[in-house]
Amino acid sequence: MTTVVQETAPRPARGAEIRRHELAAFLRSRRERIAPEQVGLPRGPRRRTPGLRREEVAHLSAVGVTWYTWLEQARDIQVSVQVLDALARTLRLDASERAHLFQLAGATDPTPAADCPSVTPALRETLQRLGPIPACIQNSRYDILAYNSTYARLMGDLDAIPPEDRNCLLLVHTNPDWQAAVVHLEETRRLMAARLRAAMANHLGEPAWKMLLKRLEESPAFRENWERYEVVGNRSKTKEYLNPHVGHLTLEHTDLWLGPEQGARMVTYTPRNEETRERLEKLYRLAQGS
Structure with a gap:
């Protein structure tokens, strides 16, 4: 009597396959809910696909159509955090959906949209206790990790900006409110680019830094500096x-x-004259809704 031994896939391989299929289904569902008009594309009379087509997502995310198709087919391919970040932006994922995307892909989200354990409750309370003085916590990449209500209104409405876009260098190159608020804009951009280059020497090749640099290089002003x-x-x-x-x-x-180490820092903005002090008090009251 011959015994037939049925081979089974190793448990880790099965888990990875399940995650790939979940990732594929999740991407399809998010793609199908985005109307072409939401991303600046014409609907056209012959469109039958609900939401965006695969090639449109690939184009908007700057990835190959074949590669993205394989991703939705749950093929075993490597996905970089830069690509996941681009897909999250194209598909307009909120914070929970973005975290789910990275979890399914087995990757760690390197952006400030993820939780930052170094910003403790005590530090957050310190920010708020500063009251009229605008203050925030940044890292050496200019990501804004936490801030008080006065800082939130210093250059527009920071609360309205998605967490993954709360980066000072990115905002002075892409956000009209920030650009209008900075008096010496070109000088500020040049100085910030120089500080970023100095800080980047200790982080060459790190995904979060590469992602930021890729986004910034879309700006001619940044590339020049x-x-x-x-x-x-x-x-x-x-x-x-x-x-x-x-x-x-x-x-x-x-x-x-x-x-x-010169990594995370608390940034404060204290008034240089009495007129500014009074105006900060007013801004603080406005930020508090009084």
């Missing part, structure tokens, strides 16, 4: 802003480092 290869260290400086609610503000920018 980046190609100067200038580097600048950190220092306190005077900043001027035109706030849409209270007018001109002259502030002293100070970095307060939160550890021995």
Whole structure:
């Protein structure tokens, strides 16, 4: 009597296959809910596909059509965090959906949209206790990890910006409110690019830094400054802003480092004159809804 032994796939392989199929189904469902008009595409009289076509998602995400098709077919292919980030933006995923996408792909989301354990409840309370003084916590990549209500209204409405887009360097190149608020915009852009290059020396090849640089290089102004290869260290400086609610503000920018390494820092903006102090008080009251 011959015994037939039925081979079974290793458990990890089965788990990976299940995740690939879940990822494929999730991408299809998110693609089908996005109307062409939402991403600036014409609907056309012959469109039968609900939502976006695969080739449209691929084009908007700057990936190959064949590669994206394989992804929706649950094929065993490698997906970089840069591609996942691009797909999340194209498909307009909210924070929970974005986290789900990265989890299904077995990847770690490197953007500030993910939870940041270094920003403790004590630090968040400190930000709020500063009251009229605009303050935030940033990392060396200019991601805004936490902020108080006054800082949220310093250059527009930061609460309305998706967490993954809350990056100072990105905002001064892409956000009209931030661009209008910064008095010395070109000088600020050049200085920030130089600081980013200096900081990036310790993070070459890291996915989050590569993702940010790829997004910034879509801006001609950034590319021009980046190609100067200038580097600048950190220092306190005077900043001027035109706030849409209270007018001109002259502030002293100070970095307060939160550890021995120059990574995360608390950034504060204290008034340089009495007029600015009064205007910050007014901005604080507005931010509190009073």
